[in-house]
Amino acid sequence: MRNTPAHVIISLVFFIGIGMGFAYSYFFYPDDHPVDCMVKQITGKNCPSCGFTRSFSLYTRGEWDAGKTLNPLSWTVFLFFVTQLILRLAVLTHYITVRKILPQKVMLADAIISILFFLYAFLPVIKTL
Amino acid sequence: MPQPNKKPPSTFGASCKKTHLEFAFLNKYRNIETHLNYTTMEQTNTTPANPSAGKGLGIAGLILGIVAAIISFIPCLGTFALIPGIIGIILSAISMVQANKAGAAKGMAIAGLICSIVGCCLAGYQMVLLKKAGSEINKGLQELKESGALDSLNNTLQDLKKLEEAMDTTQSH
Numbered sequence: 001m002r003n004t005p006a007h008v009i010i011s012l013v014f015f016i017g018i019g020m021g022f023a024y025s026y027f028f029y030p031d032d033h034p035v036d037c038m039v040k041q042i043t044g045k046n047c048p049s050c051g052f053t054r055s056f057s058l059y060t061r062g063e064w065d066a067g068k069t070l071n072p073l074s075w076t077v078f079l080f081f082v083t084q085l086i087l088r089l090a091v092l093t094h095y096i097t098v099r100k101i102l103p104q105k106v107m108l109a110d111a112i113i114s115i116l117f118f119l120y121a122f123l124p125v126i127k128t129l
Numbered sequence: 130m131p132q133p134n135k136k137p138p139s140t141f142g143a144s145c146k147k148t149h150l151e152f153a154f155l156n157k158y159r160n161i162e163t164h165l166n167y168t169t170m171e172q173t174n175t176t177p178a179n180p181s182a183g184k185g186l187g188i189a190g191l192i193l194g195i196v197a198a199i200i201s202f203i204p205c206l207g208t209f210a211l212i213p214g215i216i217g218i219i220l221s222a223i224s225m226v227q228a229n230k231a232g233a234a235k236g237m238a239i240a241g242l243i244c245s246i247v248g249c250c251l252a253g254y255q256m257v258l259l260k261k262a263g264s265e266i267n268k269g270l271q272e273l274k275e276s277g278a279l280d281s282l283n284n285t286l287q288d289l290k291k292l293e294e295a296m297d298t299t300q301s302h
Contacts, residue, residue, distance in 0.1 A: 118198075
C-alpha cells in the first residue's frame with residue numbers, strides 16, 4: 001500500500017464511498033429513510049435539497065421519471081456520481097491490470113473533467129439558496 | 130689511471146620532474162575531488178531526502194477537502210462541510226510542512242488545502258444564511274406576539290377544538 005500511487009488510493013476511497021452511497025440508496029426504500037431534513041422538521045416546508053435521497057433511491061431502481069418529480073436538480077447530481085464511479089473503476093482496473101502509473105496528461109484530463117462536471121451538476125443546486 | 134672527479138649525476142632535474150608530475154597529479158585529483166563534491170552537492174539539492182514525506186497526510190487532506198467541497202454545495206446540509214473542511218486544512222498544512230522540510234512534492238497538499246478552504250468558505254456562507262433566516266423567523270414571531278395576533282389565533286384554535294368536540298358528542302348521541 002505504501003508504494004501505491006496517490007491517485008489510485010484516492011480513486012479507491014471514492015469508489016468505495018460512492019458505491020456505499022448507491023448501495024444505501026438502493027436498500028432503503030424512498031418512504032423509509034432514517035435521515036430527515038432539519039429544515040423541513042422546523043418549518044414544515046421543503047428545502048432546495050429535499051427529495052435528493054428519495055430520488056436517488058428511485059434512480060438506483062431505474063425509476064427515472066418518478067425520481068425527477070421529487071427533485072429535478074437531482075438528476076445531474078446523480079449522473080455526476082455515476083460518471084465518478086465509472087472513472088474511479090477505470091483507474092483502478094488500469095492499475096490492477098497494467099500495474100503502471102497513469103500518464104500525467106490522462107490524470108490532468110480526469111481532474112479537469114471531474115471539476116467541470118461537478119460545477120455543472122452542483123452550481124444549479126447552490127444557486128437555489 | 131685515476132678517473133677525473135666525475136660529478137655524480139644530479140637528481141635535481143629528476144626530482145623536479147617528479148614533483149612537477151606529483152603536483153599535476155595532485156592538482157588533477159583535487160579538481161576531480163572538487164568536481165565530485167560539487168556534483169554530490171548538486172544532487173542533494175535536487176533530489177529530496179524522502180520523496181514520500183507527507184504523502185499519506187496529503188492524500189487524507191485531499192480526500193477530506195473534496196468531500197468538504199461536495200457537501201458544501203448541498204443546501205441546508207452544507208454547514209456540516211466545516212468538519213471535514215477544517216480537518217482537511219490541518220492535514221494538508223502538516224503535509225505541506227513535512228514536504229517542504231524534505232524537499233518532496235507538495236502538489237497534493239496544495240490541492241487539498243484549496244479544496245478544504247473552498248468547502249469551508251461555502252459552509253460558512255451557508256451558516257451565515259441559516260443564522261439570518263433564523264433571526265428573521267424569530268423577529269417575525271416576536272412581532273406577531275407583540276401585535277396580539279398569536280393570542281387571537283390561539284383563541285380561535287381553541288374555539289375550533291371545542292366545536293369539534295361538540296360535533297363528536299352530538300354525532301355519538
